Amino acid sequence: MFVLLLFTLSANAQDSTKVKKRIYTTKPLQGFEAPTINGLIDESSWDLVEWSGDFIENEPDENTPPSQQTKFKILYDQKYLYIGYRCYDKEPDKIEKRLSRRDGFAGDWVEINLDSYHDKRTGFSFTITAAGVKGDEFISDNGNNWDGSWNPIWYTATNIDEEGWTAEVKIPLSQLKFGKSKEQIWGLQVNRRFFRKEERSVWQRISQDAPGWVSEFGELHGLIDIEPQKQLEIQPFAVAQYDTFPAEDGNPFRDGDDFKLNGGLDAKIGITNDLTMDLTVNPDFGQVEADPAAIALDGFQIFFREQRPFFVENKNIFDYQFANGFDNVFYSRRIGRSPQGSVGSSPVNTEFVDRPNNTTILGAAKFSGKTKDGWSIGILESVTQREIAKIEDADGNRRETIVEPLTNYFVGRAQKDFNDRNTYIGGIFTATNRNLGDILNIDYDNPDTDETSELTGLRENNLNFLRKAAYSGGLDFRHNWKDRKYFIEGNFVTSHVEGSKEAIEATQNELTHLFQRVDADHVEVDPNRTSLTGTGGKLIGGKSGGGNWRYTAGVFWRSPELELNDIGFLRQADDIRQFANVRYLFLKPTKFYRRANLSFEQTSAFDFEGNFNRIQYEFNGFINYKNNWWTEVGAAHKPRIFTNTILRGGPRWRFSEENFAFLFFGSDSRKKFNFTMGYVNSGARQNNFTFHRYVLRMRYQPFNALSVSLNPEFERNPNKTQYVTEVDFNGTPRYITARIDQQTLSASIRLNYNINPNLTIQYYGQPFISRGTYTDFNYVNNPIASDLNERVTLYDNNQISFADGTYSVDEDGGGIDYSFGDPDFAFVQFRSNLVLRWEYIPGSEIFLVWSQGITGSGNPGDHLFRSLDNQIFGQQPENTFLIKATYRFVL
Known part of the structure; x- marks a missing residue:
């Protein structure tokens, strides 16, 4: 009924005004000399074409004259597209020339958006600020996604004069993608930010109630007989790295420092102008910013965004979000992940372990792009190395064990546009295959040991939980109608995993699935299974444009056996959700x-x-x-x-009725000093749990070249029924919970200093402290009772005692029935990066990097600032110093 009501509301909603498409007709240079890119639009070649202007305000007051006008020209030859801008400003001394790193978009700027595929969904954006800083993004999802990781080679310069400022841009056609035809017709938009009034004006009017961005572009005509450029770029790199860390007496793997040299190669090959092959051999990701610190008491995995350039570029083609949008069939962080295996038999106190931090990517290839016929294609293949941990005892005897097998990852993705680009249908297929046939514990001190004996007697069980193979596939679609104001979309996913009985049993028992739940009748653990097959998907529809109303309604599901975490991201299976929302603009x-x-x-x-x-x-x-x-x-x-x-395989659990609220507010982000403040509060009946989060974000730019930001956060999360453990009580599972007082303090610090647009110094640091203390231990009595006092039963002082880090429980007065360890914790971490980046020629860079890290366990009884002092300021950090140089050959 609610969905029908939303559709009824839409029938009476105001439709957006039909906006006439503008056309700009460019011309070739025709024997004229190409413009010199110096910011001065004074060459005679620019006279070949007319200026186009008459910009209209887009924000804040759409369809009104802008405060300052803008005009542009576009020329081309067989290699480049040339754009000249004239940005008028009656007070040129007030033009904001803020420096930032690439894609900083600070101060006054102007940009061109080109839909060279003319698919009305994707585009290439090139932005130039008045200070000369570049910004470049790949646009997808009709403007709902702007990917700043795309870094093409292009050239630009700016100049300020008495009329305002000018800019010249030269874009190699090899950096754009387009089909082969006599005359190209591309989508075109030019967008200017007038900083002083935080005003955006555009060449092609796009109404505020439009259903998207790219679909509303004007058109660029006049591109006659341009040849598709087959891109060929090779970028070798070399890295020198020096690590220092606290030395450990007697530990041969921790003597205080380490030095290594590394090198590799990245390549980009244009198979056609539409489709590109990316290759990487022995990739290095040393300069990538560290992941933010986090801790999850619910046991679920934490999602971290991808930051490695090879996987980030063109990631929109490989994305396959389904269900609630947080799950994805392809999660590239699985490739090169931290080794999953243990070191087999637990090392004794006299043994030392050298375990790799990440799995080595031997090589990867990515074939991706979009054709003129509307096909989006992506194929990715990657192989990661078998990783080995070394264990050595005090007498120098060494053994090794495999902690990650040789693994192959494959992803194939395709989509096809139809119906004047209003409809698409697509699919995806992924495969993960692990070589589990050589998982041995190798005894290097007995090299003459018979191989058969090694195979039969020394096979390790530390990787038995890994699945041998995992496959997934899916179909997706979207249909827009009535000028893209209405839509329906959906997707379907199926997965199939295979492995040993031990691996599949472990999968059934994982937190994602929990087939062992004691009160579940629809799932159960089958120890003899060697495969699982599941499904997931969504179906939603709604109104995305036209008038003031928007709405969406739909359903998504994830079946109990759905498993994607070998190469995808799935937090929880066995879930069906319905949702509906309505929004007024x-x-x-x-x-x-x-x-x-x-x-x-x-x-x-x-x-x-x-x-x-x-x-x-x-x-x-x-x-x-x-x-x-x-x-x-x-x-x-x-x-x-x-x-x-919540009870990790125990019965279904009820939380008390909850209410939550949040309030955030912030100052004008254009000001030299600006801030955001926020508060989140959540509370449940009978004080079952509460949550308080305090946020402060401050940014200060004392002068154009320097910006500093500080983002402290504090969280307090008391909970009367925090899960502790499961124990056995006279043959019956006993689920233990307790009151927890968890406090978390973090602060991310960023500093950017720009010597010029191509030479920057960047610093990032984050101290993180989380402390949890447990009291009022209790056991689950009736897990679905509405009254908290019936849900759990508190131990009295005669039933529970604590000594030597262990809690002992005597429930019936007949002696100790069970015991469990002290769950109190204090996790402390500090990570930082200091990076000097110099793009000495377009596409070629030198990095000087200093990374520092500390991870420790504080005293849960101390307050947070004491842990900060003892564990961060009082500990010797681990340091990494590296120099990385790249050179991009454009052939």
Whole structure:
């Protein structure tokens, strides 16, 4: 009924005004000398074409004259596209020339968006700031995704004069993708930011209620007989790395320092102008910023974004988000992951272990692109090395054990556009295959040992939990109609994993699946199975443009046997969710605000046994005031919260009814000093749990070349029923929970200093401290009782005692029934990077990097700042110093 109501509302909603498409017609140089890229539009070749202007304001007051006008020209030859801009400014001394690193988009800027595929969904964006800083992004999903990891080679220069500022841009056609035809027709948009008024003006009007960005572009005509350029780039690199760390007495693997040289090769080969082959051999990711510190008491894996250039570029083609959008069939962080195996038999106190931090990527190849006929194609193949951990005892005897097998990863992705680019259908296939046939414990001190004896007597069990093979496949589609204002989309995923009985049993028992749940009738652990097959997907529809109303409604599911974590990301299976949301946009600015919106969403959740696990109602609002300050507010009510995972295989658990709310507000981000403050509060009935999060983000730019930001956060999360462990009580499982007082403090620090647009110094650091202390231990009595006091039973002082780091419990007065360890913790970590980056010629770089890290365990009884002092300031850090040089050959 709610979905029908939303569609009824849309029938009466105001439709967007039909906007006429503008056309710019370019011309070839025709024997004229190409413009010199110096920011001065004074060569005679520019006279071949006319200026185009008449820009219209897009933000904040759409379809009104902008404060300052802009105009541009476009020329081309067989190798390059040339763009000249004239950005008028009546007060040129107030033009904001802020420096930043590449893709910083600081100060005044102008950009061109080119939909060279003319698919009305994707495009290439080239931005130049008044200070001469480049920004380049690949646009996908009709403007909903802008990928700044794309770093093409192009050339630009700017100049400020009495009329404002000018810019010249030269873009190699090899960096763009287009089909072969007599005359090219590309989508075209030019967009300017006028910094002082935080105003955006555009060449092609795009109404605020438009269903997207790229689909609304004007057109670039006049590109006659240009030859598709087959890109060929080879980029070798060399790295010298020196590590220092605290030395450990007697440990041959930790003597205080280490030095190594490394090298490799990246290549980009244009198979056609549409399709590109990327190759990497022995890739190095040493200068990549460290992942933020995090700790998860619920046991679930934590998602970290991909930062490695090879995997980030063109990642939109390989993305296959399904269900709620957080899961993905392809999660590239699985490739090169930290080795998963243990060292087999637990090392004794006199043994030392040298374990690799990451799995070596021997090589990877990626074939991707989009054809003129509307095919998006992506194929990725990668092989990772077998990794070995070394163990040595005090007498110098050494053994080795495999902690990660030789593994092959494959991803294939395709999509086809139809119906004037209003419809697409696509598919994906992935495969992970591990070589588990050579997992041996190799005894190097007895080299004459018979190979047969090695195979039969020394086979290790430390990787038996790994699946031998994992396959997944899926189909997806989207259909837009009525000028893309309405849509329906969906996808389907199926997975199949194979392995030994031990591996598949371990999969069934993982937190993602929990087939061992004691009260589940629809799943059970089968120790004889050697494979699992599952499905997942979504079906949603709604209104994405036209008038002030937007809405979406749909359903998604993940079956109990769905398993994607060999090369994808899946947090939890056995889940069915329904959702519906409606949003109202205030599109016309007033004297009070520039823009605002309100939204309401309802969701509910079930498992495949039919249990009704959750329902939630949420309200959100956002307003951007006239002075560019802003406020975001939200609240939710959860009258029903059941979970199948909190007791880690135990019965279904009920949390008390919850309410939460948040409030964030911030100052004008254009100011030299700006900030964001926020507070999140959540609370459940009977104080079952509460959550408090305090956020402060500050940024200061004292002068154009320097910016500093500090983002401290503090969280406090007390909970009366935090899971501790499962024990055996007279043959019956006993689930132990307790009151926890968890406090977490973190602060990310960033510093950017720009000597010029191509020479920058960047610093990133993050101290992280999380402490949890447990009291009021109890055991689960009736896990689905609505009353917290019936849900758990507290131990009294006569039943529980603590000594030597162990809690002992005597429930019935007849002696110790069971015991468990002290769960208190204090996790402390500090990570930082200092990077000097010099792009000495376009596409070729030198990095000087200093990375530092400390990880420790503090005293849970100390307050957070004492742990900061003892574990970060009081410890010797691990340091990495490296020099990396690359040179890009463009052939």
